[in-house]
Amino acid sequence: xxxxxxxxxIHTSISARSDRGEVATYIPELASVDPGHFGLAVALAxxxxxxxxDAEIPFSIQSISKVFTLALALGMVGDKLWERVGREPxxxxxxxxxxxxxxxxxxxxxxxxxxxxVVTDVILASSSPAExxxxxxxxxxxAADDGNIYINEAVALSEKTTGxxxxxxAHFLRSFNNLTHEPELTLGTYFHQCAIEMSCRxxxxxxxxxxxxxxxxxxxxxxxxxxxxxxxxxxxxxxxSGDFAYKVGLPGKSGVGGGILVIVPGKAAIAVxxxxxxxxGNSLLGTEAVQAxxxxxxxxxxx
Ligand code: GLN
Numbered sequence: 198x199x200x201x202x203x204x205x206x207i208h209t210s211i212s213a214r215s216d217r218g219e220v221a222t223y224i225p226e227l228a229s230v231d232p233g234h235f236g237l238a239v240a241l242a243x244x245x246x247x248x249x250x251d252a253e254i255p256f257s258i259q260s261i262s263k264v265f266t267l268a269l270a271l272g273m274v275g276d277k278l279w280e281r282v283g284r285e286p287x288x289x290x291x292x293x294x295x296x297x298x299x300x301x302x303x304x305x306x307x308x309x310x311x312x313x314x315v316v317t318d319v320i321l322a323s324s325s326p327a328e329x330x331x332x333x334x335x336x337x338x339x340a341a342d343d344g345n346i347y348i349n350e351a352v353a354l355s356e357k358t359t360g361x362x363x364x365x366x367a368h369f370l371r372s373f374n375n376l377t378h379e380p381e382l383t384l385g386t387y388f389h390q391c392a393i394e395m396s397c398r399x400x401x402x403x404x405x406x407x408x409x410x411x412x413x414x415x416x417x418x419x420x421x422x423x424x425x426x427x428x429x430x431x432x433x434x435x436x437x438s439g440d441f442a443y444k445v446g447l448p449g450k451s452g453v454g455g456g457i458l459v460i461v462p463g464k465a466a467i468a469v470x471x472x473x474x475x476x477x478g479n480s481l482l483g484t485e486a487v488q489a490x491x492x493x494x495x496x497x498x499x500x
Contacts, residue, residue: 203493204237204249210489211235211471211482212250218473218481221453226355227257227472230455236470237486238397242410242463244342248398255394256470257352259452260291262390263313264407264433265337267425268417270307270319278319281375282312284428291435291478292362294369302373306432308450311366317387318376326386333390340414341403346395353392360388397456397468404458404466407448426460430498437477444488446497451479459487461496 212235222228236251270278287305289296297304297311304312321329330348338346356363367380376383395403406416407425417425429448434441441449447467449459455472457480467490471482491497 198493200239200247200494201249203490204239204247207237207486207489207493208235208249211486214482216481217471218475220455220472221474221478223359224352224356224453225359226349226352227454230256230472232471232473234455234470234472235482235486236397236468237490238401238468239490240401240405240466242405242408242465243412244402244405246398246401251470252397254470255396255399256456256472257349257391257452257454258393258395258400258456259391259454260308260313261400261450261452261456261458262333262393263308263316264425264429264450264458265333266313266316266320266390267307267428268406268421269333269336270316271421271425272417273322274319278307278316281319282307282315284432286432286438288436292366294362294365297366297369302370302375304370306428308428308432309435310363311370314363314367314370314383314387315375317390318378318383321378321383321386326382326389329386330389334393336416337393337395337403340406340416341395341399342414343399343402346393346399348389349392349394353389356388356391357385360384363387391452397470400456400458400468401466404460404468407460408463408466410463426462429460434479435477437475437479441479441484444484445491446499447487447491448498449487451483453478455480455483457483457487461491462498464496
C-alpha cells in the first residue's frame with residue numbers, strides 16, 4: 198500500500214471519532230479553534246511529501262517552536278546551555294512552578310515552559326526581540342523552503358494578557374539569576390515564537406532538518422540533530438513522554454495548538470494537527486494518528 202493510501206485510511210478512521218479531547222482554553226485565542234480539524238503530512242528526506250485532511254491550514258505551533266529555538270541556542274552557546282537548563286524528563290506539567298522552586302531555578306529540560314523561556318533568553322543575547330524573532334522565522338522558512346510562514350499577533354497578545362503562570366515562572370527564573378533579560382522582554386519574545394503558524398505540510402518540510410539523511414537541508418550538525426532527537430523522545434511530550442515513546446517509538450514534540458512534529462531518523466518528518474488535547478496538553482487524536490502511521494510504515498527508533 199502506498200504512503201498516500203495509508204494516510205487516507207488514517208484520515209478516514211480519525212474523522213469518525215467523536216472523542217477528540219479538549220481544545221486549550223487558557224489561551225483565549227486558541228479556545229475558538231474547531232476541534233474537528235485534522236491534518237497529517239509526511240515529508241521524506243528529498244522533499245517529496247504526502248498530505249491528507251486539513252494539511253494546508255496554518256495552526257498555532259506553540260511549543261513545537263521550542264525545537265527550533267533550541268537548535269538556535271545550541272548554535273549560539275553550544276554546551277554552555279546545559280549550565281542553565283537540564284536534560285531530564287520532568288514528570289511534571291509543562292508549566293509546573295513547584296519543580297522550578299525545588300530545583301533552584303534550573304529547569305529540568307528545554308521543552309517545559311521554564312526551560313524554553315531560558316532558551317529564548319539565550320537566543321535574545323544582545324539582540325532586540327524583533328531581530329531575534331526575525332532570525333527564528335527566517336530559520337524556519339529556510340528549513341521549510343517556504344516564505345509564507347508568519348507570527349499570529351492576536352495569539353501572541355492573547356497569551357501575553359493571560360500568561361500569568363509564565364510570568365510567575367519567568368520571575369522565579371530571574372530570582373534565581375537564571376534570566377538575563379527582564380521577564381517582560383523574554384516572555385514577549387517567547388509568546389511570539391509560540392504564536393508562529395504553520396500548516397502540517399510546512400511543518401513536516403521544516404522538520405526535515407532533524408532527519409539526518411542525504412538530501413535534507415543541513416542547518417545544524419548531525420551530532421546536534423541526534424541530541425535534539427534524544428531530547429524530543431525523552432521530554433517532548435512533558436509528563437506523557439514515556440507514553441508517547443511507548444506508543445509511537447519516535448522523537449516527537451507537541452504543542453497546545455494540537456500539533457505534533459515527529460522525526461523518523463534517516464527517513465522522514467511527520468506533522469499532525471488535531472486541536473483536542475489530553476490532560477497533559479498533547480494532541481489526543483494526533484498521537485493516535487502518528488501511532489497508526491508509525492505502525493503501518495514500520496517506523497521506530499527501537500528496531
Ligand atoms: N505558549 C504555551 C505556553 O507557554 C505553550 C505551551 C505548550 O504548547 N505546551 O503555555
